[in-house]
Amino acid sequence: MISAGLVLLVLAAFEPLRHNAFVAFDDNDYITSNLHVKSGLTWESVKWAFTSRRAANWHPLTWLSHMVDIELFGLNPLGHHLHNLLLHTASTVLLFWLLSKMTGAIWPSAFVAMAFGIHPLRVESVAWASERKDVLSMLFFLLTIAVYLYYIKRPGVLRYSLVMVCFALGLMAKPMLVTLPIVLVLLDIWPLERTQTISRQAIRKSILYLITEKIPMLLLVIASCAVTYTVQKTGGSVNAISLQTRILNALSSYIAYLGKIFWPRNLAVLYPYPGPNYPLWPSLAALILLIVLSGIAFYCYSRKSWFFTGWFWYVITLVPVIGLIQVGNQSIADRYTYLPSVGILILLAWSAAQLSSAWRHQKMIMGILVAIAAAGMLAGTRNQLRYWKDSFSLFEHTLAITQYNPVIHNNLGWALMNQGNETKAFEHIQKALQFSPGFCDANINMATLLLKRKEYDKAMDYLHKVLKAKPNNFQANYIMALSFIDLKRYDQAAQYLLAALKNTRDNPDAYYYMGIILDTQNKKTEAINAYQQAIQLNPNHYLAINDLGVLKYQHNSLDEAVDYFRRSISIEPNYVQAYSNLALVLQNQNRFQEAVSLNLKALEPQPNNPDTWYNLGVCQQAVDNIPGALISYRQVLQFDPNSVTALNNLAWILAASPDDHIRKPAEAVLLADKLERLSHPENSDILDTLAAAYASDRQFKQAIETAQKAIDLANAAGQKEKAGDISRRLQYYKTEKPWYDSSLQIK
Numbered sequence: 022m023i024s025a026g027l028v029l030l031v032l033a034a035f036e037p038l039r040h041n042a043f044v045a046f047d048d049n050d051y052i053t054s055n056l057h058v059k060s061g062l063t064w065e066s067v068k069w070a071f072t073s074r075r076a077a078n079w080h081p082l083t084w085l086s087h088m089v090d091i092e093l094f095g096l097n098p099l100g101h102h103l104h105n106l107l108l109h110t111a112s113t114v115l116l117f118w119l120l121s122k123m124t125g126a127i128w129p130s131a132f133v134a135m136a137f138g139i140h141p142l143r144v145e146s147v148a149w150a151s152e153r154k155d156v157l158s159m160l161f162f163l164l165t166i167a168v169y170l171y172y173i174k175r176p177g178v179l180r181y182s183l184v185m186v187c188f189a190l191g192l193m194a195k196p197m198l199v200t201l202p203i204v205l206v207l208l209d210i211w212p213l214e215r216t217q218t219i220s221r222q223a224i225r226k227s228i229l230y231l232i233t234e235k236i237p238m239l240l241l242v243i244a245s246c247a248v249t250y251t252v253q254k255t256g257g258s259v260n261a262i263s264l265q266t267r268i269l270n271a272l273s274s275y276i277a278y279l280g281k282i283f284w285p286r287n288l289a290v291l292y293p294y295p296g297p298n299y300p301l302w303p304s305l306a307a308l309i310l311l312i313v314l315s316g317i318a319f320y321c322y323s324r325k326s327w328f329f330t331g332w333f334w335y336v337i338t339l340v341p342v343i344g345l346i347q348v349g350n351q352s353i354a355d356r357y358t359y360l361p362s363v364g365i366l367i368l369l370a371w372s373a374a375q376l377s378s379a380w381r382h383q384k385m386i387m388g389i390l391v392a393i394a395a396a397g398m399l400a401g402t403r404n405q406l407r408y409w410k411d412s413f414s415l416f417e418h419t420l421a422i423t424q425y426n427p428v429i430h431n432n433l434g435w436a437l438m439n440q441g442n443e444t445k446a447f448e449h450i451q452k453a454l455q456f457s458p459g460f461c462d463a464n465i466n467m468a469t470l471l472l473k474r475k476e477y478d479k480a481m482d483y484l485h486k487v488l489k490a491k492p493n494n495f496q497a498n499y500i501m502a503l504s505f506i507d508l509k510r511y512d513q514a515a516q517y518l519l520a521a522l523k524n525t526r527d528n529p530d531a532y533y534y535m536g537i538i539l540d541t542q543n544k545k546t547e548a549i550n551a552y553q554q555a556i557q558l559n560p561n562h563y564l565a566i567n568d569l570g571v572l573k574y575q576h577n578s579l580d581e582a583v584d585y586f587r588r589s590i591s592i593e594p595n596y597v598q599a600y601s602n603l604a605l606v607l608q609n610q611n612r613f614q615e616a617v618s619l620n621l622k623a624l625e626p627q628p629n630n631p632d633t634w635y636n637l638g639v640c641q642q643a644v645d646n647i648p649g650a651l652i653s654y655r656q657v658l659q660f661d662p663n664s665v666t667a668l669n670n671l672a673w674i675l676a677a678s679p680d681d682h683i684r685k686p687a688e689a690v691l692l693a694d695k696l697e698r699l700s701h702p703e704n705s706d707i708l709d710t711l712a713a714a715y716a717s718d719r720q721f722k723q724a725i726e727t728a729q730k731a732i733d734l735a736n737a738a739g740q741k742e743k744a745g746d747i748s749r750r751l752q753y754y755k756t757e758k759p760w761y762d763s764s765l766q767i768k
Contacts, residue, residue, distance in 0.1 A: 023117065023127070024114050024117060027110075027113050027117060027134055027135060027138055028110055028114065030138060030395070031107075031109065031110045031113055031138040031139060032110070032562070033139070033398050033399065034398070034510055035106050035109075035147060035148075035402065035764060037403055037406040037410075038103075038106060038147070038406055039099055039103075040410060041098065041148060041406065041409050041411070042410065042411045042412075043096075043098045043101075043150055043409050044097050044150075044288060044290075044411065044412045044415050045151065045412040045435055045436040046149075046151075046412070046415070046416075047076070047149070047569040048149075048150050048151045049153040050075065050076050050151070051087060051150070051151035051153075052087055052090075052091075052096070052101065052150060052151060053096060055071070055075070055203060056527070056529065056559050057069045057073070057075075057084075057088075057527070058084065058087045058088055058091060060088075060091075060560075061088055061091045061092045061508040062088045063093055064086070066088055067085065067088075067241075069527075070088070074252045074255060076198075076495045077255075077348070078249070078252060078253070079193075079196070079248050079249060080154050080193060080194055080195055081196065082193040082194040082197070083153050083154040083157055083158075083193075086157055086194075089104075089338065090104055092544055093415055096327035096617070097400050098150060101153075102147075102148065102150060102552055104153070105146075105147050105148075105150065105152070105156050106147055106165060106349060106366075107152060108153075108157055108159075108160050109143065109146070109159075110138070110157045111160055112137075112156065112160045112638070113138035114134070115134075115135060116137055116161045116163055116426055117130050117131055117133070117134030117135045117159070117163070118167075119163060119166055119167060119170070119354070119443055120133055120367070122170065123170070123208070123212045123213060124212040124297040124371075126371070128374070128387075129264030129373075129374045130370075132366070132391055133363065133366040133367055133370050133763055134719065135391075135395060136366050136370075136394070136395075136398065136571070137362065137363055137366060138283075139398045139399055140362065140398050140400045140401075141285040141288060141398060141404075142281060142282065142285050142286065142288070142355050142358045142359075142362060143402065144186060144357065144405040144409065144644045145290065145356040146355075146359045148409040149290075149356070149409065154195035155195065155359045155578065156200050156355055157194040157195070158192075158194035158195035158360075159359060159360060161190045161191030161194055161198070162191050162198050162360065163192060164187045164191075165184060165187040165201060166204075166205070166208065166239040167295065168180070168184045168187050168537075169208075170213075171359065172184050173215070176706055181237070183514070184238070185237060185238065185241070187623070188241060189241060191243045192241060193240075195621055196245045196246070196249040196341070197338075197341045197360065198341060198360075199246055199341055199572050200244060200337050200338045200341060201238070201246055201618055201667055202229055202235040203240075203337050204337065205235060206228070206235065206340065207233050207330045207333055207334055210228075210329065211329065212326075212327070214326075215227065215231060215368060215426070216228055216231070219737075222381050233466055241303070241462040242263070243449050247284055248271075250346070251416060253348050261461070262294070262347045263419060265299075266299045266432050267298045267345055267346075267347050268304075268345070269300075269304040270299060270304075270310065270344050270352055271344045271345055272303050272304040272307040272652045273303050273307050273354065274293035274344060274353045274429075275307060275311055275339065275343070276307040276310055277353050278339065278353065278357070278358050278361065279365065282365050282366075285398075285401055285403075285405075288410055290355075290415055290419050290429070291350070291351050291352055291354070291357075291419060291423070291428055291429055292352050292423060293351070293352065293423060293424070293425050293426045293427070293428070294347075294350055294352045294694045295352060295425075300318055311336075314332060315336070317332075317445035318332040318333060325371075325375070327367060327368060327371035327372070328368055328371075330367065331364045331365060331366075331367035331369075332364065332365075333364070334361070334367065335361045336364075336369075338360050338361040338364065339357065339361045340499065342357040344355070350428050350631055363531040364515065373385075373387070380727040387624070388663050400678060405563065407593070412432070412433070412436040413426070413433070413436060413437075416429050416432055416433035416435070416436065416649075420433070427457040427463060427647075428454075428755075429464075430449045430450070430452045430453035430456070431449070431460065431463040433449045433567050434447070434450035434452075434453065434470075437451075438450075438469070438470055438473075441490070443470060443473065443620055445468075446470060446471055447467075450466050450467050451467070452471060455658050459486075459490060461487045461490065461491060463485070464484070464487045465484070465494075465497055465754075467480075467483045467621055468483040468487075468497075469482045469500060471483070472503070472504055472507070475507075477504055477507070477508060479499075480504060481504060484497045484501045484504075491669040493520070493523070493524045494524075495521050495524045495525040497522035498517045498520040498524075498642075498654050499517070499521040499530075499531055502514045502518040502521060502531075502534060503518040503534065505517065506534060506537065506538065509541075511538045511541050512542075514534075514538055515535070515538045515539075515542075518534060518535050519535075522535070525695050528558070529554075529555040529556070529558035529559035529562050530562075531555075531566065531675040532550070532551045532554040532555035532565070532566045533552065533555040535551040535567070536548045536549075536551035536555065536565065536569075537684075539551055540568070540572065542669070545558075545575070545576070548572060549569060552565045552566075552568055552569040556569070561592045562595075563589040563590075563592040563593040563596055563599070564589075565603060566585060566588050566592070567589040567598060569579035569581045569585050570583075570584075570589065570599075570602060570603075570606075572587030573585060574602070574606055575684065579606055579609060582602075583603060583606050585609070585612075586602050586606065587603065588601065593624065596624075597623045597627050597725045600619045600622045600623035600635065601619075601620065601630075601633050602617050602622045604616040604617075604619035604620045604623065604633075604636055604637075605636060608636065608639065608640055611643045612719050613640045613643040614640075616636070617637065617640045617641060617644065620633055620640060621637065624637070631656075631657045631661040631664060631667075634654075634656040634657045635654070635657045635666060635667050637649075637653045637665065638651075638652075638653030638654045638657065638667070638670065639644065639670070642670070642765075645764075647674060647678065647680075647683060647767050647768070648672070651671065651674060651675075651683070654667045654674075655671065658671070665700065665707075667701055668692050668693075668695060668696045668708065669693075669696055669710050671691040671692055671715065672689045672692035672710050672711075672714055673710050674765055675689035675692065676689035676690075676693070676713040676716075676717040676718075676759075677713050677717065677759075677762040677765055678762065678765040678766070679761040679763065679765065679766045680765070680766065683767065684717060686714065686717035686759075687708060687718055689717055690711075690714045690717075690718050690720070691715075691717060693710050693713075693715075694711065696710065696711065703730070703734060704734070705731045705732075705734040705735040705738070705740065705743060705747070706732055706743075708731035708734065709728065709747050709750070711727050712724045712727035712731060712747075712750070712751075712754065713750065713760055715754075716758075716760060717756045719757075719759070721754050721755075721757045724754040725751065725755060728747055728754060729751065731747050732744045732747050732751065737756075
């Protein structure tokens with residue numbers, strides 16, 4: 022019943038989570054923009070999960086769990102959030118089960134589990150989809166303890182191996198679990214009481230044995246620490262903050278986290294690092310308090326061992342994230358309390374149980390106090406979840422309660438930019454740069470914003486600033502390349518794109534744009550390879566698939582081109598260019614009726630495209646829809662009055678149609694005359710059209726002269742067959758008869 026109650030409480034606390042979206046803070050890197058994760062569980066994605074340094078972390082199990090979500094829910098945030106909540110709920114119940122089993126104290130165990138499950142500090146770990154590593158690693162942390170209990174009942178290699186497996190899986194979810202072997206020693210002291218002996222010397226021996234027992238686990242810890250530090254260092258997450266500042270911040274953080282556990286208000290997704298001028302006195306006060314509390318814990322070692330275990334659980338499990346090695350820009354983070362807070366809750370629950378043991382109405386009073394605490398935590402958690410509804414709510418709330426927060430200003434600017442609100446985006450990104458002029462991400466976002474405004478020189482200034490500090494920055498090199506592509510300076514674009522690809526070879530867009538550059542440089546084979554690389558990385562890259570189809574068409578591989586264009590359309594049904602391209606290939610294969618349908622489809626979103634109207638007219642003319650062809654050619658001239666091909670085709674129909682209600686000789690002459698003026702040098706086809714128009718308008722003298730000139734041009738160009746066709750028409754003109762094209766007869 023208690024377990025069921027815990028489940029209901031957690032679900033009630035986190036019920037608002039079902040309305041929450043992904044946020045523009047790591048969720049894009051972990052889920053929404055991560056092509057490896059978005060591909061689901063494939064052999065390639067699994068291999069990537071175990072070899073990737075993405076997000077400056079090595080946590081393959083976390084990556085795999087996100088891939089499972091994609092398989093089950095796609096990019097629906099509800100499924101991802103519910104998975105987090107399911108893991109958190111399971112940990113809450115398992116924590117209760119473990120504590121009650123180890124201590125035999127049901128109600129203190131229930132309180133610890135309840136407070137852990139619904140505390141407002143849990144919101145960040147549960148409501149943030151990309152913080153899956155927290156809830157997943159916690160579950161394996163508790164499973165390791167459960168298997169450890171199984172092991173100590175009857176120690177053996179097989180049972181110890183199970184402990185190692187669970188521990189390894191936990192480390193592969195989040196390396197913060199490196200302190201688990203020490204936590205097991207604390208549990209050995211209390212409540213498992215594996216150090217209960219009669220002499221001080223025996224105690225020392227038993228503790229030495231318990232530590233020695235954990236050596237295989239400590240080897241895993243060393244390996245995990247080495248991998249984690251290397252990945253974070255190469256990923257640029259380790260900040261070069263002075264050791265003195267880091268120590269001062271670490272001391273203050275221990276007390277700050279305690280304050281948040283007891284009074285969780287003004288919670289933010291990022292608390293900015295205070296900078297180099299860190300005040301000394303708060304850290305000294307924190308140090309004194311830590312020494313006092315640790316002294317009390319040692320004093321309680323043999324009498325109130327729960328205080329010893331609970332306090333040092335808190336102190337030790339915070340060590341990996343306390344900031345001695347500064348990773349990221351935060352001074353503290355609510356999510357870092359996910360595991361350590363359990364120690365304080367244990368200390369609080371058992372201390373309260375002992376202090377109240379002599380009370381006359383203990384159960385009633387403690388029940389009321391716990392109910393009040395539960396109600397407060399429940400309300401606080403539900404309220405905090407409102408801020409995680411979307412990126413804007415989260416960032417605006419954070420900025421309202423923090424100062425000097427360039428990261429959040431930048432992230433809010435990025436979210437606003439993607440929403441199309443460039444004015445507000447500019448304000449926030451500019452604010453981020455005021456706080457931190459060298460902030461790479463803010464400089465890159467400002468450059469991106471300026472590129473949207475076509476302010477290339479200003480954008481490049483910001484990118485040069487980034488590249489001066491970090492020459493290998495992928496994003497800066499990549500955006501610089503896009504700038505030069507826009508300016509059609511392809512050689513320079515290629516240089517920056519190659520620099521970008523040296524550092525990140527898993528970005529399909531980079532290969533796609535490299536394909537565009539190579540194509541413009543007439544390096545068709547290399548362009549094909551680049552497009553294929555983009556498609557290999559992202560099988561749904563419809564732009565690369567379409568452009569690869571264009572190259573196949575240019576190489577006269579029409580069937581392959583058709584396959585690529587159809588594939589592009591199947592991925593993105595609204596991609597107009599693929600419809601137009603497919604229609605053109607089918608037109609070349611004399612599949613005109615299919616081409617008509619595709620051109621009409623392409624015109625739905627882009628009715629002002631003269632090229633598509635022209636191709637539609639050609640296909641309509643080929644299937645004897647002469648009125649439709651006339652409409653299409655007139656539409657071309659509405660958008661491009663000087664289109665030579667449209668003028669020629671329209672003039673020909675108006676001059677040579679056998680149908681009186683189609684044929685308009687006077688208009689045909691005007692169009693053909695304009696056509697001749699536009700044509701330099703003279704063209705036999707255009708003169709042929711002009712001659713037919715003159716004849717249709719019964720201007721036979723001009724028709725004969727123009728036709729003869731067309732014949733001379735065709736013969737000079739070696740076009741004997743064309744010269745013969747025009748000569749046959751000339752015979753009609755000499756007998757003062759117009760020439761009519763039977764293919765233009767309406768059927």
